[in-house]
Amino acid sequence: MHNFIKNMALSLGFDACGIAKAEELTEDARFMKLWIDSGQNGEMSYLARNFEKRVDPRILVPGCKSIVVVLLNYFPENKQISSSPQIAKYAYSEVDYHTVLKEKLKSLEEQICSKYGSDSVTQGYQHLFVDSAPVLERRWAERAGLGWIGKHTQLIHPGLGSYTFIGILMLRIETDYDKSILPHCGNCTRCIDACPTKALSNGTLDARRCISYLTIENKNEIPSEFKTKLSGNALGCDICADVCPWNKKWAIPHTHPELSPVKEILNWDTNSWHLLSNENFNVIFKKSAIKRAGFGKLKQNINVVINNKV
Ligand code: SF4
Numbered sequence: 649m650h651n652f653i654k655n656m657a658l659s660l661g662f663d664a665c666g667i668a669k670a671e672e673l674t675e676d677a678r679f680m681k682l683w684i685d686s687g688q689n690g691e692m693s694y695l696a697r698n699f700e701k702r703v704d705p706r707i708l709v710p711g712c713k714s715i716v717v718v719l720l721n722y723f724p725e726n727k728q729i730s731s732s733p734q735i736a737k738y739a740y741s742e743v744d745y746h747t748v749l750k751e752k753l754k755s756l757e758e759q760i761c762s763k764y765g766s767d768s769v770t771q772g773y774q775h776l777f778v779d780s781a782p783v784l785e786r787r788w789a790e791r792a793g794l795g796w797i798g799k800h801t802q803l804i805h806p807g808l809g810s811y812t813f814i815g816i817l818m819l820r821i822e823t824d825y826d827k828s829i830l831p832h833c834g835n836c837t838r839c840i841d842a843c844p845t846k847a848l849s850n851g852t853l854d855a856r857r858c859i860s861y862l863t864i865e866n867k868n869e870i871p872s873e874f875k876t877k878l879s880g881n882a883l884g885c886d887i888c889a890d891v892c893p894w895n896k897k898w899a900i901p902h903t904h905p906e907l908s909p910v911k912e913i914l915n916w917d918t919n920s921w922h923l924l925s926n927e928n929f930n931v932i933f934k935k936s937a938i939k940r941a942g943f944g945k946l947k948q949n950i951n952v953v954i955n956n957k958v
């Protein structure tokens with residue numbers, strides 16, 4: 649079963665797949681409690697809700713025994729004009745990655761159910777997750793042997809690097825499980841040193857200082873202490889990933905036509921971004937993950953980037 653699931657995931661187009669036993673994440677529960685209690689989650693108060701479900705998938709999805717974790721490489725072949733307001737690479741694609749991953753995960757689920765029965769999943773409960781708050785996806789990827797969580801708090805897969813989307817399928821059936829691999833950050837601190845807002849320390853992220861959070865989740869104006877530190881980033885931030893030596897070694901352009909880029913993202917200069925209207929935003933980014941940020945937030949960020957260029 650273990651091999652069937654992993655081979656099927658690869659044949660459906662995922663770049664890697666691993667399987668972990670569903671159990672309580674006791675270490676993470678302790679760490680997350682401290683992190684939330686210290687306010688480092690910023691306005692993401694939803695992270696404090698359903699805490700038990702978040703740290704134990706068996707409470708989130710009754711009957712869950714195994715966690716199938718899949719990765720999809722999104723490292724783009726072509727990048728933006730470097731002087732333009734920057735968009736994080738994960739958001740380049742014309743079709744929102746949530747849609748792409750969910751469709752592939754659904755196909756994987758269908759294949760598993762047709763071979764091992766429809767009871768393989770808990771019917772009536774959501775059991776398929778992409779970038780979803782109640783699941784600690786990076787930790788499950790680590791437990792499923794797909795890499796380690798680097799000091800920049802992202803998953804690093806040996807062979808793909810950290811530019812990967814993570815998808816989760818929770819199963820009611822038991823199988824063999826993959827073994828975790830040891831972290832390979834060693835004494836490196838490049839991501840910590842490169843972070844323009846000093847959001848990283850000791851493998852933890854202070855979301856309140858992170859450009860990704862400030863330009864996406866934060867609903868208020870970007871605090872003035874950070875306006876000059878966005879380093880050109882208008883939506884998300886790839887700085888800590890870009891400097892990671894493992895990404896320099898392993899990140900290769902993805903081969904997924906479903907993730908083909910919005911051409912405007914690659915071609916627009918600063919003036920084109922400055923002139924973006926609400927109407928054009930809705931047309932150009934109709935199916936893209938950028939739409940989730942909203943026109944107002946993106947436009948506000950672009951103005952901050954342009955007005956604080958050093
Ligand atoms: S995403 Fe950017 S701001 Fe956030 S930790 Fe990484 S380098 Fe720092």
Ligand code: SF4
Pocket residue numbers: 798799800801832833834836837838839840888891892893894
């Ligand atoms: S930059 Fe260095 S410390 Fe940071 S995640 Fe990569 S290897 Fe680890």
